[in-house]
Amino acid sequence: MGPISNSSSLTAAEAGLVSCHSCRLLCRAGDQVKSGHPYCPRCHAPLHPRKPASLSRTWALVLAAMLLYIPANVLPITQTTSLGHTQSDTILSGVVYFMISGSWHIALIIFVASILVPLVKLVVLIYLLLSVQFKWLWRPRERTRLYRLTEAVGRWSMVDIYVVTVLVALVRMDALASVTAGPAGLYFAAVVVLTMLAADSFDPRLIWDTAKERK
Amino acid sequence: MVKATAATAYIACPACDLLHLRRPVPAGTTARCTRCATPLYRNRGRSLEWPLCLVLAASILFAISNLFPFLTLKIEGRTEETVLMTGIMALYHQGQLGLAALVLLTGLVCPLLQLVGYVYVLLSLHTGAGSSFAAEAYRWVRHVQPWSMIEILLLGILVSVVKLAGMAEVMPGVALYAFMILIFILPAAMVAIDAVSLWDRFPIAAA
Numbered sequence: 105m106g107p108i109s110n111s112s113s114l115t116a117a118e119a120g121l122v123s124c125h126s127c128r129l130l131c132r133a134g135d136q137v138k139s140g141h142p143y144c145p146r147c148h149a150p151l152h153p154r155k156p157a158s159l160s161r162t163w164a165l166v167l168a169a170m171l172l173y174i175p176a177n178v179l180p181i182t183q184t185t186s187l188g189h190t191q192s193d194t195i196l197s198g199v200v201y202f203m204i205s206g207s208w209h210i211a212l213i214i215f216v217a218s219i220l221v222p223l224v225k226l227v228v229l230i231y232l233l234l235s236v237q238f239k240w241l242w243r244p245r246e247r248t249r250l251y252r253l254t255e256a257v258g259r260w261s262m263v264d265i266y267v268v269t270v271l272v273a274l275v276r277m278d279a280l281a282s283v284t285a286g287p288a289g290l291y292f293a294a295v296v297v298l299t300m301l302a303a304d305s306f307d308p309r310l311i312w313d314t315a316k317e318r319k
Numbered sequence: 320m321v322k323a324t325a326a327t328a329y330i331a332c333p334a335c336d337l338l339h340l341r342r343p344v345p346a347g348t349t350a351r352c353t354r355c356a357t358p359l360y361r362n363r364g365r366s367l368e369w370p371l372c373l374v375l376a377a378s379i380l381f382a383i384s385n386l387f388p389f390l391t392l393k394i395e396g397r398t399e400e401t402v403l404m405t406g407i408m409a410l411y412h413q414g415q416l417g418l419a420a421l422v423l424l425t426g427l428v429c430p431l432l433q434l435v436g437y438v439y440v441l442l443s444l445h446t447g448a449g450s451s452f453a454a455e456a457y458r459w460v461r462h463v464q465p466w467s468m469i470e471i472l473l474l475g476i477l478v479s480v481v482k483l484a485g486m487a488e489v490m491p492g493v494a495l496y497a498f499m500i501l502i503f504i505l506p507a508a509m510v511a512i513d514a515v516s517l518w519d520r521f522p523i524a525a526a
Contacts, residue, residue: 113337114337114338115331115335115336115337115338116331116336116337116338117336119338121331121338123330123331123333123336126458126461127454127458127514127518127521128330128331128333128514128515128518129326129327129518129523130326130327130329130330130331130338131326145523145524145525146454146518146521146522146523146524147454147455147457147458147518147521148451148454148455148458149458186486202482205485207481207482210478210481210482213474213478214478244335244355245354245355245356248334248335248355248356248357249355249356251334252334252357259465259468259471260471260474262425262468262471262475263471263474263475263478264475265418265421265422265475266422266426266471266472266474266475266476266479267475267478267479267482268418269406269407269409269410269418269422269426269475270390270401270406270475270476270479271479271482271483272406272409272410272413273401273405273406273409274390274392274399274401274479274483274487274489275392275399275483275487276399276409281394281486281487284413285410285413285415285418289415289418290415290417290418293417293418293421294417297421300465304465308334308335308355309334309335309336311335312335312336312337312354312355313336
C-alpha cells in the first residue's frame with residue numbers, strides 16, 4: 105500500500121481496495137478476483153466495492169412503498185366494536201381522536217411515526233436517488249447526513265403496528281367491546297419494511313463517487 | 320488481538336469510502352470521517368466483560384418479560400391478561416397472518432437472536448480467539464439487529480395503555496417493569512461494543 109496520510113484524499117476504491125460491507129476490513133480488489141473467492145477473509149461476507157445494483161434496487165423498493173402508502177392511509181387500520189356499535193379508524197382518524205380527547209402528545213407520536221416519517225423518508229430517498237442519477241454536486245456532506253438520519257429513524261414507524269397488536273390482544277370482550285385489525289395494517293407494515301430495505305440498499309458512497317467524477 | 324497489518328492499519332469511511340489511518344482516540348470518544356463526519360470507530364475500552372454482563376442481564380430480563388403477564392385489563396368485572404404472544408395469536412386468529420409474523424419476528428425472534436448471538440460471540444471471544452463460526456455468527460447478528468425493535472414495542476404498549484385508559488382499568492404486570500429496564504440495558508450493551516474493535520479480535524484468513 106502506498107503512503108497515505110492520516111486524512112488522505114484517496115478513497116478505498118481509488119487505492120485498489122475493497123472495504124468489506126460487513127466488518128470493514130480492507131481487502132485488495134485484485135487478490136479477491138484472482139482467487140475466485142470474492143469473500144472477506146475475516147467475516148466471510150461477499151465482497152463488492154459498492155452495494156450491488158444499488159440504484160435499481162432502491163428505486164424498486166421506493167416505488168413499491170409509495171404505492172402501498174396509499175391503501176395504508178385510506179383503509180381502516182382498526183375496527184372497534186363497542187356495545188353493538190362498530191367504528192372504523194384510519195391512521196389519520198386515530199390521530200384526530202387522540203387530539204380531540206386531549207392526549208395531544210400521543211397524537212403527535214402517532215402522527216410523526218406513522219404519517220410524517222414514512223412520507224419524509226420516501227421523499228428523502230427519491231431526492232438522494234435523483235441526486236446520484238443526475239450527478240448533482242450540491243452539498244455531498246449534507247446529503248450523507250440526510251441519508252444516515254433516514255436510515256436511523258425509519259424503524260420507529262413500526263410503533264402503530266404494535267399499538268394495533270396490543271389493542272387486539274387486550275380488547276377481546278366479544279359483544280361488549282372488541283378491536284380487530286383492519287386491512288391497512290398489512291399495507292402499512294409493508295411500507296415500513298420496504299422503506300427500511302430501500303434505505304439499506306442505497307449506497308451513500310455513490311454520492312461521493314459522482315462528485316469525484318465531475319472534477 | 321490480531322497484529323495490525325496494512326489491512327487493519329487503515330479504515331475506509333462506510334459512507335464515502337475515504338481512507339483514514341487508524342489512530343487511537345481518547346476513551347469514550349468517536350473518530351469521525353474528515354470528509355463527511357460519519358462515525359468511523361469509537362474507543363469503548365478493551366473490556367469484553369462489561370458488554371457481556373449487560374447482555375446476560377438483558378437476556379434474563381427478556382425471559383421475564385415474555386413469561387409473565389404484560390398488562391391486565393379490567394372491564395366491568397372481567398379481567399384479561401396478556402403476554403406478547405397473546406397479541407400475536409389474536410392477530411393470527413383474525414386472519415392477519417402477515418402482521419402476526421412481522422410482530423413475532425421484530426418483537427420476539429430477532430431480539431432473541433440478537434441476545435443469544437451476542438452472548439455467544441462475546442463468550443467465545445472471552446474464552447479465546449474468535450473462531451470462524453463466531454465471526455459468521457457476529458456478521459448475522461449485525462444483520463438481525465435493526466429488525467429487533469423492543470424499544471419501539473414498548474412505545475407502542477405505552478400508547479395503547481393511554482388509549483385504553485378511558486374505557487377500562489389497565490394494570491401493568493411484572494413483565495412490563497422487566498421490559499422497561501430491558502430497553503435501557505440492551506442499548507447500553509450495544510453502545511459498550513465498538514464493532515470495529517470487536518472485529519479486530521477475529522483472525523484474518525491467509526489469502
